[in-house]
Structures are given as C-alpha cells and as structure tokens.
Amino acid sequence: MTAVAAMQPGWNLGNSLDSVGSDETAWGNPRITPELLDNVRAQGFRSIRIPVTWSAHLGGAPSYPIEAAYLNRVKEVVDWALADGFYVMINIHHDSWQWVNTMPTDRTNVLNKYNAIWTQLATAFRGSSSKLVFESVNEPQFTGSSGDAQNATLLHELNTSFHRIVRASGGNNATRLLVLPTLHTSSEQARVDELLTTFTGLNDRYLIATVHFYGYWPFSVNVAGGTRFDATVQKDLTDAFDRVHDAFVARGIPVIIGEYGLLGFDRHTGTVQQGEKLKFFEFLGHYARTKKLTTMLWDNGQHFHRTGFRWQDPELFAQIRSSWTTRSGTASSDQVFSARASAITSKTLTLNLNGTSFVALRQGTTDLVRGTDYTLSGDQLTLTAAALTRLHGSRAYGVNATLHAHFSAGVPWRIDVITYDRPVLSGATATTGAFGIPTQFKGDQLATMEAKYADGSNAGPHNWTSYKEFDVAFAPDYAGNRIVLKPEFFAEVNDNAPVTLTFHFWSGEKVTYRVTRSGSSVTGTTA
Incomplete structure (x- = not known):
C-alpha cells in the first residue's frame, strides 16, 4: 500500500514499445530518449507504465526466445x-488480443x-530495483469461450x-510488486x-490489483447526446471507484488505475468540449x-x-496536476454567449465550488468589480449587461474576451465571452466519401x-440513438467553414431515404438540414 501510494501520479508511455509493428516508431511516435523520460519526471509524475508488445519479437516453440x-x-x-527515480511498470500488452485471446481453443x-x-523477463530483470x-x-480478453465462468478460470x-x-x-523477484488485472481490466x-x-x-x-477507466461511454466518445459531465457521468465514476476500493483497498490490497482518460482522445482531445472535459478530470x-487509488494517465502521444x-493542451494538464493534491472550482459552462442580432443582456453561470470559496473574477490581471460587473448570489x-457590453467590444463573431474565476484553491476557471x-x-x-455542408458558424x-x-x-x-458520434459520423471544420459528414455515417444510411439532421450548437441554437444518399452521391438541402 505504501509503495503504490508513492507511485501516484503515473503516466503511460503509450504507442511506443507496445506498437504491434517491428519497431517502437511503427505507430508514429519517435524513439524513446532519456530526455523524454527526464521531462516527464519533471512534470511531477512518480511512476511510468511502459507497455510492451512482444509478439513481433519472439522465436518459435517451444522456448519462444x-x-x-x-x-x-x-x-x-x-x-x-529507474535512473530518473520512477517506479516502472512493464507488461505483456497488445499480445492480449493478438494471441492470448485464443486461449479458449488453444x-x-x-x-x-x-x-x-x-x-525470460523474470530472469532478465530479477536483479533490477524493487521499483x-x-x-x-x-x-485480458478471450475469444470463443463458453462465457464468464471459463473466462474467469x-x-x-x-x-x-x-x-x-x-x-x-x-x-x-521474490518480493517484487506484481500487478494483476481483472478481465478486460473492467471495474464491474x-x-x-x-x-x-x-x-x-x-x-x-x-x-x-489493476483496472482501467475511460469514463461513461457516451460521454467518453461523445455519442448519444453525451456532451456534458452530468450526474450520470459522475455516478459512473464514483460507482467504479467505490467498487474497487471496497473490494481491494478496504482489505489492504492497493489498486492502480493503470490507464485513464477519455476514449475520444484517441482521435484528438477536441472530441469532448473543453469545459466538460476539465470537469471530468x-x-x-x-x-x-x-x-486511495493510484492513477496512470494514458498518453499515446496526444498529450x-x-x-x-x-503539453498539447496545457489547460487540461494544469487541471489534472491540480487534482492530484486539491480540488478546483468549476462552473456550469466555460462559455457565455451573446447573440449579435439581439441586445446584450446579463448572463448567469452556476458555480461548482467543490469545497472552495469564490475569490475574484478577473480579466488578465484586472479584477472585475463585484456589484458593477458581476453579482454573486450563493x-x-x-455577469451584468454593462460588463458584457464592454467585454464584447465591437461584437466580432467568436471569443471577444476571456475571464477567469479564481477560487481559494486549485486552478482558475476560464470563461470565454462569445458573440454569435x-x-x-x-x-x-x-x-x-467527401461530403461537407457549407457552414457559416458565425461564432458558434x-x-x-x-x-x-x-x-x-x-x-x-x-x-x-438519434445522436451520432462526434468526429466519427460528423465533425466541424471551422477553418474550412463546413460540417463534414463522414463516410462512416453514409455507410449506414438507407439509399434514397431523406435524412433530417439537427445540429445542436453550444449557444443553444438548433439548425436542421436534409441529406439524401443515392448510391455514392449525396445531395444536401436546407430544411
């Protein structure tokens, strides 16, 4: 328990030695260097999980050298x-689905x-540090088994x-720490x-004991309307962590969340809206x-x-790093929208204090004035109409100003003031194969x-579900002024059957559109 506590926090060196190609660069990451590990250590990580796939580097039976x-x-x-002072975890990684999974029939x-x-690994590393x-x-997973009982066996x-x-x-190795996973590293x-x-x-x-955690699936990949870190997403997390705590930690058996993150991050970190993402982490x-769970951030090169x-997303890492030691205040949104077609009015956000207290609302180093620029009631x-009028300025579409709500602990909460x-x-x-809807986003x-x-x-x-998967079925292309409908979407759309699309925007606006697929051709019209 003491050692695993000392391993917090941890980081995964993903998509390198675990690639299923013949070389650690096969999945697009550069060769690992001492400088990389030095810099990861400097971020505050105390342990590093180094996944390793062995299948492409084995000789034949019976010794499989x-x-x-x-x-x-x-x-x-x-x-x-180890020289950097890390606790280090190595494993058998993608072999799990390459050949270990055939165990029911082989x-x-x-x-x-x-x-x-x-x-061979035990022999090679038996003299290595106890870290x-x-x-x-x-x-671990099995294909063709008779069910749960055989899987467990x-x-x-x-x-x-x-x-x-x-x-x-x-x-x-007589007393080396050994990590054992559940089936699928599931917390069920x-x-x-x-x-x-x-x-x-x-x-x-x-x-x-180890499990992995990537959150409530609709939120994790942004499908089925799972756009927000809501009570359902939170309960999924607390239930999972409670289960492993009560089964293991309460009995004196430590637990490592060997990978955590959001599944949408395998594409890019923009699949989940920034503020909702920050609240999750x-x-x-x-x-x-x-x-008392040790966590290891999954990083395949995207972080x-x-x-x-x-850090590709410094704001995200600042929130993660802060969460290792304290809580941060957040809010119902990190965006305040004012329509340019309407008069500016006051706008209200709900603060999630998370045990902190509100200290100040700032634009850069300047404090906004309570009672004039904003009010706080519980x-x-x-934000007052007068303050928003000043902050919106010439009311160009997009982010006109950025504020930060400061709390008594943790990192400040960013609030973008947006004209749309x-x-x-x-x-x-x-x-x-290449359908884009010409779109004037107008700041939304x-x-x-x-x-x-x-x-x-x-x-x-x-x-x-009527709500499609973000960045898989569709994706906004803000720079290209279009919304892309992916081939994966049309692959499961009936021929010559008009489809009504409803686009939901963060401002609250909804816009409908109609597409009809005829073979490989698509026609789109405003609804």
Missing part, C-alpha cells in the same frame, strides 16, 4: 526510467508461450502462472469479485484521492509532445448532431 536486441532495448528504457500453446515470455513492477497482461490460470514463475525466479462487480478470489488464494502481500483526480516536451455568478448568431447552412452536392460551436428518417426512426450508425 525473445529477440535479444529488443529485450535489450526494453531494458535500456526501463533502466533510464490453451496449451497460449499458456506455453505466455509462460516462456515471463520466464520495477511487473503487470501480468494488459486488458483462464485469467486465473494466467495470473497464477505469472505469479509462480516470477516468485520462483529468485533475486528481487463480477470481474472485481473474480480477481479478489485470485488474490485470496495467492495470499501474497506484494500484489496489486477535476472530479476524477479528486475522487481517486479519496479512495505530452515526445520531442518538444510540452452559487449564481451573474444563428449558424447558416447551405445546400451541397458531393459524394459519400457545434455540440452534437441528430439524424432521423422521415418516419422518425434513427438514421446512421448507432441507430439505437
């Missing part, structure tokens, strides 16, 4: 990280290969075999209970602390620049899109 150059490269990176061969890898941690397998066999091999190898109660049974049987005080860091050593922060008008969409004709920002046929049934992918 690991290519010497590759094992030496992994050891080199591990040693750099048990003997899978187990032999798995055991051969861990036998090196082994994780048995990433996101197979994972138990992998985890206990791993434990036996490492412990029997001697050296520092049944999966947690299955892993707890394994822990009880092994009765080893140097074991750690603020709360996640807070609740993990209260439940910390691997050669420039800077948790209701109201109702977006205007125009007709278009193109193909299913797209939140989500609904798609329905004339009879009211849902159109397009995920047809159980």
Whole structure:
C-alpha cells in the first residue's frame, strides 16, 4: 500500500514499445530518449507504465526466445526510467488480443508461450530495483469461450502462472510488486469479485490489483447526446471507484488505475468540449484521492509532445496536476454567449465550488468589480449587461474576451465571452466519401448532431440513438467553414431515404438540414 501510494501520479508511455509493428516508431511516435523520460519526471509524475508488445519479437516453440536486441532495448528504457527515480511498470500488452485471446481453443500453446515470455523477463530483470513492477497482461480478453465462468478460470490460470514463475525466479523477484488485472481490466462487480478470489488464494502481500477507466461511454466518445459531465457521468465514476476500493483497498490490497482518460482522445482531445472535459478530470483526480487509488494517465502521444516536451493542451494538464493534491472550482459552462442580432443582456453561470470559496473574477490581471460587473448570489455568478457590453467590444463573431474565476484553491476557471448568431447552412452536392455542408458558424460551436428518417426512426450508425458520434459520423471544420459528414455515417444510411439532421450548437441554437444518399452521391438541402 505504501509503495503504490508513492507511485501516484503515473503516466503511460503509450504507442511506443507496445506498437504491434517491428519497431517502437511503427505507430508514429519517435524513439524513446532519456530526455523524454527526464521531462516527464519533471512534470511531477512518480511512476511510468511502459507497455510492451512482444509478439513481433519472439522465436518459435517451444522456448519462444525473445529477440535479444529488443529485450535489450526494453531494458535500456526501463533502466533510464529507474535512473530518473520512477517506479516502472512493464507488461505483456497488445499480445492480449493478438494471441492470448485464443486461449479458449488453444490453451496449451497460449499458456506455453505466455509462460516462456515471463520466464525470460523474470530472469532478465530479477536483479533490477524493487521499483520495477511487473503487470501480468494488459486488458485480458478471450475469444470463443463458453462465457464468464471459463473466462474467469483462464485469467486465473494466467495470473497464477505469472505469479509462480516470477516468485520462483529468485533475486528481487521474490518480493517484487506484481500487478494483476481483472478481465478486460473492467471495474464491474463480477470481474472485481473474480480477481479478489485470485488474490485470496495467492495470499501474497506484494500484489496489486489493476483496472482501467475511460469514463461513461457516451460521454467518453461523445455519442448519444453525451456532451456534458452530468450526474450520470459522475455516478459512473464514483460507482467504479467505490467498487474497487471496497473490494481491494478496504482489505489492504492497493489498486492502480493503470490507464485513464477519455476514449475520444484517441482521435484528438477536441472530441469532448473543453469545459466538460476539465470537469471530468477535476472530479476524477479528486475522487481517486479519496479512495486511495493510484492513477496512470494514458498518453499515446496526444498529450505530452515526445520531442518538444510540452503539453498539447496545457489547460487540461494544469487541471489534472491540480487534482492530484486539491480540488478546483468549476462552473456550469466555460462559455457565455451573446447573440449579435439581439441586445446584450446579463448572463448567469452556476458555480461548482467543490469545497472552495469564490475569490475574484478577473480579466488578465484586472479584477472585475463585484456589484458593477458581476453579482454573486450563493452559487449564481451573474455577469451584468454593462460588463458584457464592454467585454464584447465591437461584437466580432467568436471569443471577444476571456475571464477567469479564481477560487481559494486549485486552478482558475476560464470563461470565454462569445458573440454569435444563428449558424447558416447551405445546400451541397458531393459524394459519400467527401461530403461537407457549407457552414457559416458565425461564432458558434457545434455540440452534437441528430439524424432521423422521415418516419422518425434513427438514421446512421448507432441507430439505437438519434445522436451520432462526434468526429466519427460528423465533425466541424471551422477553418474550412463546413460540417463534414463522414463516410462512416453514409455507410449506414438507407439509399434514397431523406435524412433530417439537427445540429445542436453550444449557444443553444438548433439548425436542421436534409441529406439524401443515392448510391455514392449525396445531395444536401436546407430544411
């Protein structure tokens, strides 16, 4: 428990040594350098998870020798990280879905290969610092099994075999910290209970449980109208963290959230609206602390620049870093919209104080005047019409001014003051492979899109919901003045069946549009 507490916070070196190609650069990241690890350490991270995929570097049965150059490269990176003072976790990573998953129908061969890898790793690293941690397998999964009972049996066999091999190898491995996952690294109660049974049987005080957490799925990928960090998203998080705390931490078994983030981040961090994203990470860091869970941020290169050593989204990282030690105040939105076609009126936001107290509202280094520029009544922060008139200035479309609400702890909450008008969409004709709706955004920002046929049934992918997946079915292209409808959307749209699209914007505006697909041709008209 003490060691795992000392591992907080952690970071994943994703999409490098875990790539399924023949080289660590196969998935687009540069070769790992000591300077990268030095700079990650300087951000405040105390542990680093180095996922490793072995499949492309194995010889044949029965010994499945690991290519010497590759094992030496992994050891080199591990040693750099240990020299930086990190706790370091290595594992068997994408092998989980490449070949480990065939265990239900190929048990003997899978187990032999798995055991051969861990036998070699245990030997290679048995003299390494006790700060090196082994994780048995990433996101274990099985194809063609008879169901939950067999899955649990197979994972138990992998985890206990791993434990036996490492412990029997001697050296520092006799007491090395070993990390065991649930099936799919899921925090569902049944999966947690299955892993707890394994822990009880092994009765080893140097074991750690691990699950992954990417949030409530509709919010995590922005589908089905999951645009906001609301009570449902929050409860999904608290339920998950409560389950692993009550099963493991309360029994003295530490837990590592071995990966966390939002699934939409695999595309880019703009899939989820900035303010809603910040609220998610603020709360996640807070609740993990209260439940004594160590967290490891999943970073496949989209967060910390691997050669420039800077954060792609500094505001996001500032919120994450703050959440390691304290709470931050937030608000119902990070945007205040005023329509240019209307007179400017006062606007109210609800503050989420999160145990802090409101200190000031500032534009740069200048404090706005309470009572003149804004009022505060309980948790209701109201910007006056006079202040907004000044802040909007010439009322150009887009962000006219940026304010920050400061609280007694944590990071300030940014508030953009935005001028907009109702977006205007125009007709278009193109193909299913390259269809864009000409759009005058007029300062507004797209939140989500609904798609329905004339009879009211849902159109397009995920047809159980009218709300389509952001950046998969559709995406705004602000620089190009268009909304792109992706080939993935049209692939699941009926031929010659008009679809009514409803675009929801963050200002509250809704704009409808009609598209009809005929083969590979698409015609779009204003509705």
